[in-house]
Amino acid sequence: MVLAHSDQEAEATNFPVKNVGGPRGLGDPDDRKLRKVEKEVLIPKIMRDRAKKEKCIEEVAAFEDCCKNSNVFMVLKCREQNEKLWGCLTKWYKDETFVGECTEIYLQERSDFRRTGLQKKYRDYLKNRDSNKSEE
Template identity: 90%
Template sequence: MVLTHSEQDAEATNFPVKSVGGPRGLGDPDDRKLRKVEKEVLIPKIMRDKAKKEKCIEEVAAFEECCKNASVFMVVKCRDQNEKLWGCLTKWYKDEKFIGECTEIYLKERSDFRRTGLQKKYRDYLKNRDDKHSEE
């Protein structure tokens, strides 16, 4: 059996044939369809990080402080702080607007990756490096 070039690419990357393409062969940058792993793993990771860093700052700080002070006994001593933290996080995990916001963040990062072939951390590094050179 003879495979076309795109079928060979799809076979090598385990992507369906329709996903391979775009400027770097990583998929269509404008595609907004989400795979199961993106919905159930990657977007919730963004939600978790964003909620901890931007939405539940006080609860995270209180829990971390309690854990530092309680050391080995943190499981027993920090129950209240842990419950407050999980209450805050759960509230945000169920917020439809927040879910949509995090989904858009993910789709933009995926689109940029498909367009450039570079992961976010490398794009950020190159941008910062270029900004430093332009200041000189």
């Protein structure tokens, strides 16, 4: 796709026209519209990760322990723990407040990426590196 920025220059890009712009050419950092893939894949991934790490800790631990102790027969032996885990996860997936929190987390991360051009993991690395230097 080629976008004409002026009569004299043209720039090739893979982004659709609506996602070009902002300080780094990655889109408007203040845009709060969500694409289908963000709603159906990226935000649910944040929800799944947060639910497992913050909300269903006991159920995850019980299921993991059962699987470790059951080897090949875990499918049969760990049904009860698996049902409890999925019940807990489903409860949080349906919680509108939790969905809203995860959506805000995603929008903030996307905004930071569009503003800086750096992925979250690299921004976190730089922050940790700089804080370690200041402690020395």
